[in-house]
Amino acid sequence: MKLKDLLRQKYVKRLFLARLISNFGNGISPVALAFGILHLPHGSATELGLVLGSATLTMIIMSPFGGVIADKYGRVRMVGLTDAWGSVGLFVQVGFFATGNVPLWVLLAANINFGLMWGIWWPAFSGVLPAIVPEEGLQKANAVSNFVSNLALISGAATAGILVSAYGSTVALFIDALSFLLAAFLILSFGHVVPPREKNENTMLDDLKHGWKVFISFRWIVVIVAAFSFIVMFWAAAENVLGPLIALKHFNGPKSWAFVLTCESVGFICGSLIAMRVHFRYPMRALMILTTTVSLYIWSLSSPLSLQLIAFCAFLWGISLDLWGSIWTTALQRLVPRDSLSRVSAFDAMGSTLFRPVGLAVAAPLAGVLGIGPTLKYAAALSFVIAIGTLFFPEVRNMQFDSRSPSDPTN
Numbered sequence: 483m484k485l486k487d488l489l490r491q492k493y494v495k496r497l498f499l500a501r502l503i504s505n506f507g508n509g510i511s512p513v514a515l516a517f518g519i520l521h522l523p524h525g526s527a528t529e530l531g532l533v534l535g536s537a538t539l540t541m542i543i544m545s546p547f548g549g550v551i552a553d554k555y556g557r558v559r560m561v562g563l564t565d566a567w568g569s570v571g572l573f574v575q576v577g578f579f580a581t582g583n584v585p586l587w588v589l590l591a592a593n594i595n596f597g598l599m600w601g602i603w604w605p606a607f608s609g610v611l612p613a614i615v616p617e618e619g620l621q622k623a624n625a626v627s628n629f630v631s632n633l634a635l636i637s638g639a640a641t642a643g644i645l646v647s648a649y650g651s652t653v654a655l656f657i658d659a660l661s662f663l664l665a666a667f668l669i670l671s672f673g674h675v676v677p678p679r680e681k682n683e684n685t686m687l688d689d690l691k692h693g694w695k696v697f698i699s700f701r702w703i704v705v706i707v708a709a710f711s712f713i714v715m716f717w718a719a720a721e722n723v724l725g726p727l728i729a730l731k732h733f734n735g736p737k738s739w740a741f742v743l744t745c746e747s748v749g750f751i752c753g754s755l756i757a758m759r760v761h762f763r764y765p766m767r768a769l770m771i772l773t774t775t776v777s778l779y780i781w782s783l784s785s786p787l788s789l790q791l792i793a794f795c796a797f798l799w800g801i802s803l804d805l806w807g808s809i810w811t812t813a814l815q816r817l818v819p820r821d822s823l824s825r826v827s828a829f830d831a832m833g834s835t836l837f838r839p840v841g842l843a844v845a846a847p848l849a850g851v852l853g854i855g856p857t858l859k860y861a862a863a864l865s866f867v868i869a870i871g872t873l874f875f876p877e878v879r880n881m882q883f884d885s886r887s888p889s890d891p892t893n
Contacts, residue, residue: 488623488626497672508638509881512639514654515646516722518584518651519533519589522584528847530846535842539595544601547828553609553823558672560603565666566662572659628808629718639747701875703830713816719861724858749798753802769802770873771873780862805876
């Protein structure tokens, strides 16, 4: 499918505009929240890790139920509603930052609320593009969606460094909260596209069990999700907790870290452009090899190297990560039975981020014991071993887009 044909599909432009707006906020958030917390009188890297970890932990807990909710009540509608409600907690957080007094419970409440909404949003969003785009256009649609999102992330990350340095975190966090609310209105304008599922006698537990059976029937999905449980843990510890500390200690604080994250986002853009063109014969083999760039990125922080080299490593990881986003999503959309897609995506979300809260929580204490450099070197080495280790599984190494699980009911 050509790009002009894709853009002619009804609601596609509206979806891409919503992604542009909300991801501008997502680009601002990591810099604004990290330095906002670190600059509080009681702020510390440990508190930052705790707050970020609380959002991820609640997302993990909510994800399986979120998949059931999305499949049952309409995926597009749930994407819009979760964006809207997630913004409410963020606005409350902004109000406290404006006073200069942000108790820990406020930070936890806002981010736990966001994590709960995230746990519904992620599996729900997996079913939005298949509802408005023909199957032959899915990889291009995913790539364009990621391109638009990443363009916004770059703008947001670059803007964040300027806003936080000039005006503090409050203004930046307000823009982040507003972006989710605006995106919610756009998505809800076509919420009827995926109507609620017809009523049946299944309980939520029945739906969960069925989704789990479909999930484990694809061994390549299980192996990769298990691997990313650990890879994401190392990446989160390095980028979300130890990275800002390194920027404060060795470079120019928020501006330096915003530069690194902006370069990572530029990598996302390049990955999106590549994903529009490339078609790997063995996609999971190629993607797992590319995943080793996260090890290079983490290692570059351990010494640390120059800011420019760290940013270049972040750029390479950004390319790899965006290729993952486009190709992995397309694989799930094409190979997983459509009626179970959100539930399988929910188990993917839960598994891939399972240990992220652990990485966020232990990064600062562990670095206090071992030192920041050694902690990052261990993380880089272990992430490399895990990424390469997945290739010993033939289901991963030889997976192709026409491969299906024997238990796939669409066979």
